[in-house]
Amino acid sequence: MQTLAVDHPLVAHKLTTLRDVRTDSPTFRRLADELVTLLAYEATRDVRVTDVEVQTPVTRTHGVQLASPKPLVVPILRAGLGMLDGMTRLLPTAEVGFLGMVRDEGTLQAETYASRLPDDLSGRQCYVLDPMLATGGTLAAAIRLLLDRGADDVTALCLLAAPEGLRFLEDAFAGTRAPIRVVTAGLDERLNERGFIVPGLGDAGDRLYGVV
Template identity: 75%
Template structure:
């Protein structure tokens, strides 16, 4: 498993504003969208492409296009929805699937309650988007779900990760397929509730309010 930390001043600045508890939801949503666009640049560095001949106004040359089958972007509901526009803006050819997962706050285990995915993901590059990689339970379950459908190339795009979560993902699925995790930062640790420290709180609540 590879972990890529996007080391860039703009990433660090936007993340600092996201961490601030006084940042209101509209600003939070806007910054998440901008930050994901920057992370998507790193996450898609190895997206599959194919060469095609094109004609410019001056001459014939070779151009590079995203190859078929197109990448599949899978936001993990609900917080992952806040990252979807930033990904599709960078990869407009990509298709979008949805995976609904919820974490039990007592056991910290994730369960799947909804999905909208192709039946066969063989040969597809998949990009999971979820703001927080905390205990790793949700991401492990999501990656397992994609692997069971035939995927073998999965990249997870997260705003923040905890060391414990990264270790859990590597131990559980890192040997099963080519897995990459792209994050804006790796934080210190998890607290007793399984929240990332210093983190930024509950990303879903800060994006959409407490429902």
């Protein structure tokens, strides 16, 4: 597994405001959206393309276009929905699948309550969106679902990742043939006793959409 923490002053600036407890939901949503577009630039570095010819007003030349089959973007509900527009802005032709997952705040185990994905993901590059990689249980279950359907390349985009979660994913997918990458805007210190990322930004779903 490869991990990339995007090191860029604009990313750091937006992430700092996102963390701030005083940032309200509308601002949080806008910043999350902007951050994803910056992360997506790095996360799609290996997106598959094919060579094409293009006629400019001056001459014919060579270029590329996104290859088939189209990439699949998979936001993990609820908080991952806040990253979808920022991603599809950069990859407008991608298809979108959905996974609904919730972590039991007592046991920290992830449960899948909704799944709307193509049955066959053979040869598909998949981009999973989830702002928080904490214990890694949610993301590991999501990546496993995609690999089981044949995905051969999975990149997760996270706003924050904890070292514990990254280690969990490393162990879970050690020896997996398909490339697996995590691209994050911030690599935080640790998890606290409630499984929250420290310093973190709190509950991403609540900050985006309100406390449920």
